[in-house]
Amino acid sequence: MTSRSDEIIDAAYVCFTRHGARRTTMHDLAQQAGLSRPALYQYFRSKEEVFRALVERLLADALAASERAAESEPQPTDRLAGILLAKLELVMRIWRDSPAHAAELLGVDTRVSLEALQGYDQAMLELLARTVHESYPAADSREAAELLLAFTRGLEAGVSDPAALPDRLRRGVDVFVAGLNSLTPTKEQP
DSSP states (O other): OOHHHHHHHHHHHHHHHHHHHHEEEOOHHHHHOOOOHHHHTOOSSSHHHHHHHHHHHHHHHHHHHHHHHHOOOOHHHHHHHHHHHHHHHHHHHHHHHHHTTHHHHHHHHHHHHHHHHHHHHHHHHHHHHHHHHHHHSSSSSHHHHHHHHHHHHHHHHHOOOOHHHHHHHHHHHHHHHHHHHHHHSSSOOO
């Protein structure tokens, strides 16, 4: 993408968090990006296309943060918590930046950007499974990854206090890893 496309996507985040997905118009997007509507249409054909590009960027950034956590944290619990916290931080950011429209924006994701979300979920499952396997080779790493991701989705779905989510996530991962520690030998001690 060109840098102008990136500027439009930045403007889209402002508009979608300010007005919601339904109420945001191409006129709003053009105005926020400092473009005319005809100029905006040279980059994106529809509001849905802009929204999809925004979701793809947000998911790519979250996945990159998860990958950094998997590589940088020394202990298995910290790696797993870091991977999932990057996912959770995206949802928390949307709730923080748009409390009035967060539920709508997160719901629109599934309709407009299903393919991007499926790709992100698959990449997260692979990253989690690889991380579990590295420290708990006797565990069913795919099942563990699915359970950890489902737990995180549950936290995201039940957002009442976004500030409490990181602590809840960490406690859940601690409990999960304690279970893995009791069932399988680890390569490294937490």
